[in-house]
Amino acid sequence: MSSTSDTESPEEALRRSVQRQEAIVRFGTRALAARDLDVLLQHAVEEAATALDVEHVKILEYRPATEDLLVRAGVGWKEGTVGHEAFPVHLRSPPGRAFLTREPICIDDIRQNEEFDYSGFLRDHGVTSLVDVPIAWEGCTYGVLEIDSRSFTDFQDDTIHFLQGFAQFLAAAIQRKQEREVLFRELQHRIKNSLQMVSALLRLEQRKGDPSGFDRANEAVQAISLAYDQLQGSWEIGQVSLEEYLGKLCSRIIASLIGSRPVQVESEIDPVRVDFDKAVVLGLIANELVTNSVRHAFRKEEAGVIRVTLHVKDGEGLLGVEDDGQRASAGDQTKPGVVSRLLPAMARQLEGVLECDTEHRPGTRHVLRFPLSRQ
Structure with a gap:
C-alpha cells in the first residue's frame, strides 16, 4: 500500500495524480456501458484498488430488512465474501459509523483503536488500516465504500478526499442506474395495461362481428x-x-x-x-x-x-x-x-x-x- 508523505517526490505525486484521474475516466466509461448494478459495483472496486494501490476494496449496501451492510462487490477478499458477508450498523463498526454519520472514517491501526471493534472478518484478512466513506446522494445513503490495507498506513488527506470524490461519482452512477430500473419497471407496467386495453378492444369487435x-x-x-x-x-x-x-x-x-x-x-x-x-x-x-x-x-x-x-x-x-x-x-x-x-x-x-x-x-x-x- 502506498500513501502520500512529506518526502514524496514531484514525479511520484504526478504519477499518483495521473493514475487516479485515469481510474476515474475508466470507471466513467465502464459505468455508462454497465447494464447490471453488480457489474457497475465491481468495476468501481477494481478501479479504486488500482487508483489507490490497495490490497482490499469493498462496497457495502445497506439492507433495511436486516439493518446491516452487505458486501455487494469486492477485490482481494476470500471466496464467498461478496454477497454473503455482512457488517452491523452501529458506531463501533467502521462502515456502520460511516453510514450513520455520512462522514469518512479513517483508522490507521484498528488493532490498537479502542473506539472500534476489530471484527473476525478483518482479523482473518490481516487488515490493519482502513478508510470508510459513505456512498450517498440527497435524501439517500446507499452504503459504504471501504479500502483496507494489511500494513500500517497513515492515510493522507488527499487519499481520503479522492475516495470521497470517487464515492460521490459512484453514488451518481448508482442513482442513475436505479432510476432507470424504476422507469423500466414503470414502462413494463404501462405496456401491460395497454395490451389489456387492446385485448378488450379485440374481444368487443369479435363479438360484434x-x-x-x-x-x-x-x-x-x-x-x-x-x-x-x-x-x-x-x-x-x-x-x-x-x-x-x-x-x-x-x-x-x-x-x-x-x-x-x-x-x-x-x-x-x-x-x-x-x-x-x-x-x-x-x-x-x-x-x-x-x-x-x-x-x-x-x-x-x-x-x-x-x-x-x-x-x-x-x-x-x-x-x-x-x-x-x-x-x-x-x-x-x-x-x-x-x-x-x-x-x-x-x-x-x-x-x-x-x-x-x-x-x-x-x-x-x-x-x-x-x-x-x-x-
Missing part, C-alpha cells in the same frame, strides 16, 4: 403506439404532452382514413401534460370519435370539417370532437345501440363524463369532461 373490426382495433393500437412515441428520449416517462400527442393522432387519421377525401381534421389543443395512462385513454376516445365522424358523418364525396379541441378550465379538461356532417356520426348517443360501448367505460377511467350535444347542428358534437387534478 363487424368486418371492419380488425381495422378499428388496429387504429386503437396505433393510437397507443403514438403515446409511447412521446416517451422516447425523455426521463419524464410518466408524462405526455397532449398538444403534441393529439396533434399527431389527428395527422395519422388524416393519412390513414381520409386520404384524398375532401374532409379536413383541425385541432386546437392547450399545452398541457398528463400521466401516460390518462393520455392513452384520451387518445383512444379521440381516435374513436374522429374515426366515427370520418366513416359515418359524411357521404362518400362530401366535404366537411372535423374539429378536435382540448381546453383546460378550473382544473378540468374539456376534450371536444365535432363535425359538420349532414348525417349523425356513429358516436351519436341519441341513437341507442350505435355508440361504442367502450366510450362510456373509458370516460369513467378518467373519472369523467362523455356527453353528446344534441343541439349541435349540423353534425355531431361530443364533449368529454374530466379532472386534471387527480388520477
Whole structure:
C-alpha cells in the first residue's frame, strides 16, 4: 500500500495524480456501458484498488430488512465474501459509523483503536488500516465504500478526499442506474395495461362481428403506439404532452382514413401534460370519435370539417370532437345501440363524463369532461 508523505517526490505525486484521474475516466466509461448494478459495483472496486494501490476494496449496501451492510462487490477478499458477508450498523463498526454519520472514517491501526471493534472478518484478512466513506446522494445513503490495507498506513488527506470524490461519482452512477430500473419497471407496467386495453378492444369487435373490426382495433393500437412515441428520449416517462400527442393522432387519421377525401381534421389543443395512462385513454376516445365522424358523418364525396379541441378550465379538461356532417356520426348517443360501448367505460377511467350535444347542428358534437387534478 502506498500513501502520500512529506518526502514524496514531484514525479511520484504526478504519477499518483495521473493514475487516479485515469481510474476515474475508466470507471466513467465502464459505468455508462454497465447494464447490471453488480457489474457497475465491481468495476468501481477494481478501479479504486488500482487508483489507490490497495490490497482490499469493498462496497457495502445497506439492507433495511436486516439493518446491516452487505458486501455487494469486492477485490482481494476470500471466496464467498461478496454477497454473503455482512457488517452491523452501529458506531463501533467502521462502515456502520460511516453510514450513520455520512462522514469518512479513517483508522490507521484498528488493532490498537479502542473506539472500534476489530471484527473476525478483518482479523482473518490481516487488515490493519482502513478508510470508510459513505456512498450517498440527497435524501439517500446507499452504503459504504471501504479500502483496507494489511500494513500500517497513515492515510493522507488527499487519499481520503479522492475516495470521497470517487464515492460521490459512484453514488451518481448508482442513482442513475436505479432510476432507470424504476422507469423500466414503470414502462413494463404501462405496456401491460395497454395490451389489456387492446385485448378488450379485440374481444368487443369479435363479438360484434363487424368486418371492419380488425381495422378499428388496429387504429386503437396505433393510437397507443403514438403515446409511447412521446416517451422516447425523455426521463419524464410518466408524462405526455397532449398538444403534441393529439396533434399527431389527428395527422395519422388524416393519412390513414381520409386520404384524398375532401374532409379536413383541425385541432386546437392547450399545452398541457398528463400521466401516460390518462393520455392513452384520451387518445383512444379521440381516435374513436374522429374515426366515427370520418366513416359515418359524411357521404362518400362530401366535404366537411372535423374539429378536435382540448381546453383546460378550473382544473378540468374539456376534450371536444365535432363535425359538420349532414348525417349523425356513429358516436351519436341519441341513437341507442350505435355508440361504442367502450366510450362510456373509458370516460369513467378518467373519472369523467362523455356527453353528446344534441343541439349541435349540423353534425355531431361530443364533449368529454374530466379532472386534471387527480388520477
